[in-house]
Structures are given as C-alpha cells and as structure tokens.
Amino acid sequence: MKKLITAGIILLVAVILFFLMGPLYVLNEGEQAVVLRFGQIRKVETEAGLKFKTPFIDNVVKYTKRILSWDGDAKLFPTKENQFIFVDTTARWKIVDPVKFYESVSTMQGAYSKLDDVIDSAVRNIISANYMREAVRNSNQINQSTTRETFETGDLEGSDSLRQLTQSNTAHEVIEKGRSSLSQSILNLSRQLTPDYGIELIDVLPRQIRYSDELTPSVYERMIKERNQIAQAFRSFGEGRKQEWIGKQENELRSILSKAYEEAEIIKGQADATASRIYADAYSKDVGFFNFWRAIESYRTTLPKFTKTLSTSAEYFDYLYGPNGR
Numbered sequence: 001m002k003k004l005i006t007a008g009i010i011l012l013v014a015v016i017l018f019f020l021m022g023p024l025y026v027l028n029e030g031e032q033a034v035v036l037r038f039g040q041i042r043k044v045e046t047e048a049g050l051k052f053k054t055p056f057i058d059n060v061v062k063y064t065k066r067i068l069s070w071d072g073d074a075k076l077f078p079t080k081e082n083q084f085i086f087v088d089t090t091a092r093w094k095i096v097d098p099v100k101f102y103e104s105v106s107t108m109q110g111a112y113s114k115l116d117d118v119i120d121s122a123v124r125n126i127i128s129a130n131y132m133r134e135a136v137r138n139s140n141q142i143n144q145s146t147t148r149e150t151f152e153t154g155d156l157e158g159s160d161s162l163r164q165l166t167q168s169n170t171a172h173e174v175i176e177k178g179r180s181s182l183s184q185s186i187l188n189l190s191r192q193l194t195p196d197y198g199i200e201l202i203d204v205l206p207r208q209i210r211y212s213d214e215l216t217p218s219v220y221e222r223m224i225k226e227r228n229q230i231a232q233a234f235r236s237f238g239e240g241r242k243q244e245w246i247g248k249q250e251n252e253l254r255s256i257l258s259k260a261y262e263e264a265e266i267i268k269g270q271a272d273a274t275a276s277r278i279y280a281d282a283y284s285k286d287v288g289f290f291n292f293w294r295a296i297e298s299y300r301t302t303l304p305k306f307t308k309t310l311s312t313s314a315e316y317f318d319y320l321y322g323p324n325g326r
Contacts (some may be wrong), residue, residue: 099197
C-alpha cells in the first residue's frame, strides 16, 4: 500500500514538473506560430487555441496575422524630365507564409528593413520613368471640367473676352497614366519580390509628394508669372475700357458744345434782331439824340484805351470838341 502511495506521489510530482517546464502554450486570435526543434522548423500553427510543444526541445516563434502598416521616409527621386521631388510612401502588408518569413527575415525588424529596400527601389524605378505631372495628378478631369477660375468683371461689355483671356492660362498638360496608375505599378513591381519573404503587399500609396528645395522657387516663379499675366490682362482690359469711356465723353462733350453753340447763335441772332429793331425805333423818333447817344457809348468804350491823340479835328470827336457839341 505504501509503495502505491509513493508511486502515486512520484507520478504526481512528475506531472507537475512536466507542466512547469511549459509543454503548453496559447495561440491567440490573430496570431500564427512556427514551432522549431533544434533550429529546424517542425510545424506551423495558424489556428488559435491551446497548443502543445516538447519542453526544452521545441521553441515557438509567434507572428501576427493582422494587416500591418509600413511608413517610409520621404526621399528624393528624379522624374523623367530630371526634376527631383520628395516622395513619402506608405504601404499595408501582412505575413502569409510564416515559414518563408522565418527563413528569410526572422524578425519584424528584418521585415521592415526588407520592405524599405523593395518599396524604395520600386518607387525610384517608377517615378524616374514617368513625368512629374503623372505623379502629382490622377486624371484629366481638371481639363474636362466646366468649372474654371472666375473673375468678377461685373456687367461690363466685353467681359466674356476677358474671361477667355484669363482662363486661357489655366490649361493643364494631359495625363496619360496618373498617380493611381503609378501606385499600382509600384505595387506590382514590389510584389515580384515580397513573396520570397512570405509577405503579401496589399497596397502601396504615395502619402505626400512635394517639390525639392531647388525646384520650389521655379514653381513659385511660374505661379507668380501666371498671376502677373492675369493681372496684365485686367490692366489691358481696364485701359481699353478707359479709352472707350474717354472717347464717349469727348464725343458727348462735342455734341453738347455744338448744341450749345447752335442755341447761343440763335439767341444772339434774336438779340441782334431785337437790338436792331430798338435802334431803328429810337432813330426814327429822334435822329440827333440817337447819334449823340451812340457817340457817347463809343467814347466810353474807346477813349480809355487811347494813350495818345494827335488830332481832334476828325468828325468822330465832334461831340467832344465841336463848338455846338457837334
């Protein structure tokens, strides 16, 4: 009886020691594992649950099955027209073959290092083979759109020609591929190498594209030039409208002056006729007084302007120097 009890205790202790040595491990949802025995891959576990391994002999390396993100650094790449742009790329990926993943990169850090090399190389090849406009724009919708940059011209006549002049500077080059197509090309090129590492690339996208420090000033200068051209168009349009209004004003002024001159001549003619009639009436009533009055009026007008009189014997001075006032 004692021997049975002793054997039972020994068996219980052995079982406890066996479990203390860790023959079991838990594989959580979203995880996969590679079981190694003396450095050799023995099996792959992909289903979640309680798993068994041989203590001291087997080693378990766990990897996630979730979709992971890769964020590259913004790097300078040349375009087909030999203009340099900074491209900041991001990607999503996951481990689909844990055996190849362990054999090729082993660790997550190694995987990110491989992705750096593969994706950066693909981005460089695709960007350098295409024009910069292909990487910046995605389609020709901007050229096909009926919406254009508008300028307030009011109800002025000729504003349509001004709009056409200013909008002619907004035409853009035609896109043959576009940014989405380039992204797909980068993804396809990268996917040629990632299966060797047990990795599946889901997508690769340029997160940000910006001009290099050397290219930025020229871009700004071109933008300033376009704005100056539009401003000059407004100045030319305004100068033309100014000259048009000046011409209208001068024509209107000449018309007003001509009409005023005509009316003045009519009034003057009527006044002369009235004066002549008055003179005739006055002359017919008293010829001597009329002649005297006209002479006095003439003296008032002409004598203040005389500086020297050589003779007063002229008939004109008869009312001043004549003995009888004549």
